[in-house]
Every structure is written in C-alpha cells, then in structure tokens.
Amino acid sequence: MLEYFLRNQGRVIPRAELSKHVWNVDFDTGTNMVEVYVNYLRKKIDKDFESKLIHTQFGMGYILKES
Amino acid sequence: MQIRTRLTLQFTVLVSTIVLLSFFAIYFFTFQFTEQDFARRLREKAITAAILLIKVDQVDTTLLKIIDRAKRDNLYRESIRVFDEAGKEIYFSGDTVKLGIYDSLFLAVKSEGEKKIVHNEYTVTGIPFKDNGQEYVIIASAEDVNGYNRLIDLRRLLTAHFIILIVLVSISGWIYAGRALQPIKRIISDVQNISPQNLAQRLKESPHPDEMGKLINIFNGLLARIENAFQLQKMFVSNVSHELKNPLTNITSQLEVTLLNEREKEEYRETIESVLEDIRSLNHLSNSLLDLARLTRESDSFTMARVRLDEILWETRESISTIDVNYKVEVEIIDMPEDERRLYVNGNPYLLKVAFQNIIENACKFSEEGTAHIKLSCQKNSLIVEVANNGPGINRKDLDNVFQPFFRADATSKIKGYGVGLPLSQRIISIHKGQIGIESTPETGTRVKVTLKTEAGF
Structure with missing residues (x-):
C-alpha cells in the first residue's frame, strides 16, 4: 500500500483503486477494510511525526503528499 | 501367586x-x-x-x-x-x-x-x-x-469343628474366587485369540453393568480404535501407491508415445509441458504426504512465531491465483480491529499457509465458478476464518470422513485430488490449538470454519 501511495504521490486515490491494486480485489467488500489498513499505515508513518503524509479526501479517497 | x-x-x-x-x-x-x-x-x-x-x-x-x-x-x-x-x-x-x-x-x-x-x-x-x-x-x-x-470333650469337639470348618471354607473360597474371576479368565482367553488378522473380533458383552462389564467395554473401545488405525494405515498405503502410480504411468506412456516417431518441435513442447504438469502434481502430493507424516510424528518441533493472519490469507490468495486462472478468492474482513496486534496469532507461517491453501483450494475446486469467499472476523480472544463456496455440497455421510486421510467422496471422482488436503489442514490447525469445523448444505455450498486463538494478552 505504501508502495502504491509512493508511486502515485500527490494524486487522490479512490478506495476501489487501492483495493484493486494492493489486494487485487475488484469488487466492493462492503466493509471498512481499506480504512482500517490505511489506519494501520498511518500509525506507522504519521503517528509519531509532526507533518502528516496521508490525508483523507472526503468522498474521494486518500492522497499522499507533504503538506 | x-x-x-x-x-x-x-x-x-x-x-x-x-x-x-x-x-x-x-x-x-x-x-x-x-x-x-x-x-x-x-x-x-x-x-x-x-x-x-x-x-x-x-x-x-x-x-x-x-x-x-x-x-x-x-x-x-x-x-x-x-x-x-x-x-x-x-x-x-x-x-x-x-x-x-x-x-x-x-x-x-x-x-x-x-x-x-x-x-x-x-x-x-x-x-x-x-x-x-x-x-x-x-x-x-x-x-x-x-x-x-x-x-476334654468340648476341646475335641471344637478342634474337630475347626478343622471341618477350615476345609469347608477353603473349598468354598476356592470355588467362589474361581467364579468371581471367571469373566477375567474369559477376557484373557478372548483377548489372546485376537491378532492383527482378526481385529474385527470383539469381546462378548457382559449382561451386567459391573466392573467386568466396564472392562469389556473399555477393551472393545480400544479394539475399535486399533482396528480403525489398522484399516486407515492399510488404506493409506494402498492409496499412496495408487496415487503415485497413476501420474507415473501417465508420464511413461506420454513419453513412450512421443518417442515412437520423429515429432515436430511443437509436439515435443506439448508433451514436455504435459509431463511437467504431472510431475508438479506428483511433487505436490509427495510434499503434502511428507508434511502429514511429519506433523503426525513430531507435532511439537515446529518453530512458532508471531504471524499476522490477514497477511497469511492475502499471501495464500496470491498463490491460489497462480494455480488456476479461474480461481477467484474474495476476502472479507469483518470488524477489523483498531489495534493491529489483535490480528497476530502464535504459529508457524509455512504450516498456516499450507492449511489455508488446502482449504481455500478445495473451496475453489468444488465450486461452480471457482470462487471461494473468505471471511475473517475478529473476536475478543480469537480470529475466525470462514471459507465458503457455492458448490454441490457434501452429503452428511461423507461429511464425517472428510478429515480422514485419503477419503474421497464418490461425488468427487471426476475432480483431481488425493484426499490429503483437509486432513493435513486439520492436523495443522490442531497443532496450533485451534478448531476446525465443516458444514455443508447440499446444492448450496460448503463452509469450513477455522478458529485460532490470538496471541496471548490481546
């Protein structure tokens, strides 16, 4: 997931795209799976740092950028 | 004495x-x-x-x-x-x-x-x-x-009485003891007659629910287990030799036929590919058999580590997709915990992968469209993985036997397999102190449920 974010820095990635490319899931699981995994990643790379890298774009998806 | x-x-x-x-x-x-x-x-x-x-x-x-x-x-x-x-x-x-x-x-x-x-x-x-x-x-x-x-008369009388009494008591004691020990004697001679050739023989049931009756029941239970183990082993050996022989015959005949005449390059290629497939399947079988034997023999000599179960499932999913392009695995994670640590179990990653791979591969293999649904749910102290498919289902009679090595239901005769996958999975899950269960509705599908304890403390 981190790799995919890095390859697409600065671009808003929809949830469906994330699940398609990271887990090869091309159907809606109907669960909060993507959110939870993004959350896990945030804990690792954002939690203990001042500047946050992963941002939620409401209704659209996630974006990795330096703010 | x-x-x-x-x-x-x-x-x-x-x-x-x-x-x-x-x-x-x-x-x-x-x-x-x-x-x-x-x-x-x-x-x-x-x-x-x-x-x-x-x-x-x-x-x-x-x-x-x-x-x-x-x-x-x-x-x-x-x-x-x-x-x-x-x-x-x-x-x-x-x-x-x-x-x-x-x-x-x-x-x-x-x-x-x-x-x-x-x-x-x-x-x-x-x-x-x-x-x-x-x-x-x-x-x-x-x-x-x-x-x-x-x-003096009294003394004589008492002495005579005493002697007669002792003789009577000894005789009646001897008879009584003999009668009380009669069932044991019978059991001894019955058990002596049982050999590996006639394991089906059982001790005659006792009509009384006393200690002897219990002993006989215990003996019969023991005999049933021994007979079962013997039969299983016999079946195992004959199955293994059969399963190994089939692909070998296949390979031999293909190669022989190809060698009969000069062939086109393309034909050689086809033959080699076909042979390679048979060899791969042989390899898979022998690996599974080795795992099964190893697990049965030395169940506690595997190194255990912290394993993230969702990772195992994702990895398994990847390797399943390489087996057959038609196989689809849908993973659903329910109630994903905020705390990642709750996804960890104590286990051997290789074995767990083998276990889930067998279960998921079976689900794909026996489903109409080659699709398996995996549901991972997090409980307080355990993780539950449910693998379900939309297959023809397994009938009740066969359901009890699916965990027996080499058991294959009659309905599966058209589908390739050796009957070692589920037994191997069961063995692995039990080594991890987990539970595995299977339920099936004919015409609807089958669901295998695996419960594993999360790492201690979470």
Whole structure:
C-alpha cells in the first residue's frame, strides 16, 4: 500500500483503486477494510511525526503528499 | 501367586482367625463356669456337713459318716474334714488320701477367711465356721472328674469343628474366587485369540453393568480404535501407491508415445509441458504426504512465531491465483480491529499457509465458478476464518470422513485430488490449538470454519 501511495504521490486515490491494486480485489467488500489498513499505515508513518503524509479526501479517497 | 489362590488363602485365614477366637472364648467361659460350679457344690457340701455336725446336737460324727456315705451325689474323691480352734481334726469323712496342705490352709483360713485353692487335680476349699463362740474350720476337697471330662470333650469337639470348618471354607473360597474371576479368565482367553488378522473380533458383552462389564467395554473401545488405525494405515498405503502410480504411468506412456516417431518441435513442447504438469502434481502430493507424516510424528518441533493472519490469507490468495486462472478468492474482513496486534496469532507461517491453501483450494475446486469467499472476523480472544463456496455440497455421510486421510467422496471422482488436503489442514490447525469445523448444505455450498486463538494478552 505504501508502495502504491509512493508511486502515485500527490494524486487522490479512490478506495476501489487501492483495493484493486494492493489486494487485487475488484469488487466492493462492503466493509471498512481499506480504512482500517490505511489506519494501520498511518500509525506507522504519521503517528509519531509532526507533518502528516496521508490525508483523507472526503468522498474521494486518500492522497499522499507533504503538506 | 495367582489371584484365585491368594483370595482363597486370605479368606480362609480371616475366617479361621474369627472362628478360632470365638472357640477360645467358648472354651474359656465354659472352663470358668465348670470350675466355679464345682467350687460352689463343694462349698455347699462342706457347709451342710458342718451344720449337721456342729449345730444339730442329735448328729455326731458316726451318724454323719453314715449320712455321708448314704448320699448318692458324692463327688469323686470327696473328703470333708472339720478342725476345731486348735487345729485338731474333729471329723473326717470321704476319701482317705491326706493332702499335705491342711496345716497351712487351716492357718490361712483362720487369719484371712474363706479360701479356695487348686492342689494338683484337687479343688480344695477352706471355710471358717462359728458356733456358740467356738470357731471351726472346714476343709473340703474333691476332684472334678466330670467337669474335666466335659472340658476334654468340648476341646475335641471344637478342634474337630475347626478343622471341618477350615476345609469347608477353603473349598468354598476356592470355588467362589474361581467364579468371581471367571469373566477375567474369559477376557484373557478372548483377548489372546485376537491378532492383527482378526481385529474385527470383539469381546462378548457382559449382561451386567459391573466392573467386568466396564472392562469389556473399555477393551472393545480400544479394539475399535486399533482396528480403525489398522484399516486407515492399510488404506493409506494402498492409496499412496495408487496415487503415485497413476501420474507415473501417465508420464511413461506420454513419453513412450512421443518417442515412437520423429515429432515436430511443437509436439515435443506439448508433451514436455504435459509431463511437467504431472510431475508438479506428483511433487505436490509427495510434499503434502511428507508434511502429514511429519506433523503426525513430531507435532511439537515446529518453530512458532508471531504471524499476522490477514497477511497469511492475502499471501495464500496470491498463490491460489497462480494455480488456476479461474480461481477467484474474495476476502472479507469483518470488524477489523483498531489495534493491529489483535490480528497476530502464535504459529508457524509455512504450516498456516499450507492449511489455508488446502482449504481455500478445495473451496475453489468444488465450486461452480471457482470462487471461494473468505471471511475473517475478529473476536475478543480469537480470529475466525470462514471459507465458503457455492458448490454441490457434501452429503452428511461423507461429511464425517472428510478429515480422514485419503477419503474421497464418490461425488468427487471426476475432480483431481488425493484426499490429503483437509486432513493435513486439520492436523495443522490442531497443532496450533485451534478448531476446525465443516458444514455443508447440499446444492448450496460448503463452509469450513477455522478458529485460532490470538496471541496471548490481546
């Protein structure tokens, strides 16, 4: 997931795209799976740092950028 | 010593001790009673004689002797002597034998009162007697021949009784012990007759629900398990050889046919690819068999580590998709925990992958469209993985056997497989102290449910 974010820095990635490319899931699981995994990643790379890298774009998806 | 002999001996010793004690008591009390009774009679006689002689004026020594002799109930060797105050013998009747103890007894009676002693075979009694201020001492002695004979009779009777009783007790004890041990003897001979060739034989059920009945039931249960294991092993060996032989025959014949003529490059390629596929499947089978054997033999020698179960499932999903392009695995994670640590289990990653791969591959293989649905849900202390498919289902009879090595339901004969996957998975899950269960609805699908404990503390 981190790799995919890095390859697409600065671009808003929809949830469906994330699940398609990271887990090869091309159907809606109907669960909060993507959110939870993004959350896990945030804990690792954002939690203990001042500047946050992963941002939620409401209704659209996630974006990795330096703010 | 055999139990029968020991039981008989113990029983006999016990009974004879009790009997001996009671016989001794009987003899002792009879002995005492006989002695006291005799002493009483002797005393009464002595007193009667004294009264007649001293108190009744009309009776003098001569008359008393006559009366004495006329009495019919004289004791054996009875003698009655009356002494006056000075120790002079004033009357004597009965046996003439003089005992050498009169003087000492006379003195003892005068100073201490009435006295009874046993001198040799004689019972001697000394009684002080007073009349008109005069003091006398009467000494009577006699032998209790009757009582003595009665005691000897009693002794003989009791001894004879004792011997007869011991013989009877030993015999009946022997018979009883034999009868009580009869079922054991039967079990011994029955069990001796059972060999690996006739494991189907069972011990005859006991009609009584006693210890023997329980023992027989336990033996039968044991035999059933042994028979089962034997059959399984036989089946295993014949299945393995069969399953190994098929692909080998296949490979051999393909190669032979190809070698018959000169072929096009493309044909060689096809043959090699086909052979390679057979070899891969052989390889897969032998790996599974090795795993199964290893797991059965050395179940606790695997290194355990922290394993993230969702990662295992994702990885398994990846490798499943390489087996067959038609296989689709849908993963659904329910109630994903905020805390990643709750996704960890203590386990061996290689084994867990093998376990889930077998289950998921089966689900794909037996489903209509090659799709399996995986649902991972997080409970408080455990993780539950459910693998379901939309297949033809498994009927109830076969469902009990799917975890038996090499079992293949009749309905699966058209689909490739060896019947080692699910048994292997079950073995792995049980090594991880987890549970595996299967339920199936015909025409709808099958669901395998695996429960694994999360790492301690979470």
